Amino acid sequence: xxxxxVDDEPIAREIMRTHLQKLSNVKIxxxxxxxxxxxxxxxxxxxDLIFLDINMPDITGLSxxxxxxxxxxxxFTTAYREYAVDGFDLEAVDxxxxxxxxxxxxxxxxxxxxxxxxxxxRVSAIKEEExxxxxxxxxxxxxxxNYADILFIESYSDYVKIQTVAETVVSRENISAMENIxxxxxxxxxxxxxxxxxNKIEAYTHEIIEVKGRELPxxxxxxxxxxxxxxxxxx
Numbered sequence: 116x117x118x119x120x121v122d123d124e125p126i127a128r129e130i131m132r133t134h135l136q137k138l139s140n141v142k143i144x145x146x147x148x149x150x151x152x153x154x155x156x157x158x159x160x161x162x163d164l165i166f167l168d169i170n171m172p173d174i175t176g177l178s179x180x181x182x183x184x185x186x187x188x189x190x191f192t193t194a195y196r197e198y199a200v201d202g203f204d205l206e207a208v209d210x211x212x213x214x215x216x217x218x219x220x221x222x223x224x225x226x227x228x229x230x231x232x233x234x235x236x237r238v239s240a241i242k243e244e245e246x247x248x249x250x251x252x253x254x255x256x257x258x259x260x261n262y263a264d265i266l267f268i269e270s271y272s273d274y275v276k277i278q279t280v281a282e283t284v285v286s287r288e289n290i291s292a293m294e295n296i297x298x299x300x301x302x303x304x305x306x307x308x309x310x311x312x313x314n315k316i317e318a319y320t321h322e323i324i325e326v327k328g329r330e331l332p333x334x335x336x337x338x339x340x341x342x343x344x345x346x347x348x349x350x
Contacts, residue, residue, distance in 0.1 A: 116227075117161055120146045121153045121176070122168035122192065127213065131166055131192070134220045141224070150174035154182075162187055164208070164227055169193040180207070188230065190223050249296050251277065251286040258284055262301065266315045266326050268293050270308040305341050306334040319345060 118141055120131045128146045135141050144160050147153040149171060156162065167189050169176035180189050194213040208230055209223035250257045264279040270290035277284040277293075294304055304310050309331050311324055318325040321342065323332055333341050 116163045118164040123171045134217045150179035164188045253286045267311040
């Protein structure tokens with residue numbers, strides 16, 4: 116994590132530097148005595164997090180944060196408790212009241228990572244929703260396969276048959292490679308030779324799954340996981 120320390124007081128910067136140097140996953144890119152210096156650093160280096168003093172001359176920390184991209188996160192530092200509400204209104208990660216202890220700083224950094232983890236999960240979910248198809252090579256061309264159209268995929272040595280609601284597409288692919296590109300929550304590997312779409316399953320027992328009148332075997336090695344997922348879906 117690349118961070119900036121922005122504070123007009125040298126002693127405050129020194130305390131913050133001493134704390135942050137104890138954290139192996141934090142890199143102090145620069146220490147700035149004003150918002151203008153910080154602004155210049157932002158144009159030179161990628162910054163993830165700014166430890167930003169609020170009460171500074173010329174441009175306050177609050178005013179400076181309003182100019183920042185949402186990708187740059189801020190933890191405010193100040194000796195004045197009354198600024199806390201304003202800081203959180205601007206969606207700061209945290210608000211540290213001087214004098215800042217290492218334990219309190221560590222809490223703030225942990226909060227930053229929690230915020231970023233949630234953002235990453237949200238982006239991944241959006242990308243997953245947007246991805247609704249893939250292409251495979253079949254009949255000397257690239258054929259589009261919509262996830263929603265797949266009934267099941269069957270492996271034959273060095274190629275697979277992708278059975279959709281409309282057709283059978285044969286491609287020289289590995290079934291494990293197919294498994295990796297399918298949305299994990301929507302498909303189940305039931306056998307070393309079969310992957311089925313969960314929402315196309317019409318019936319099942321401990322030994323077989325029925326899809327469009329076709330009975331597909333559940334192998335012993337996959338049985339426990341398959342039945343667990345199907346029972347969870349049914350519950």
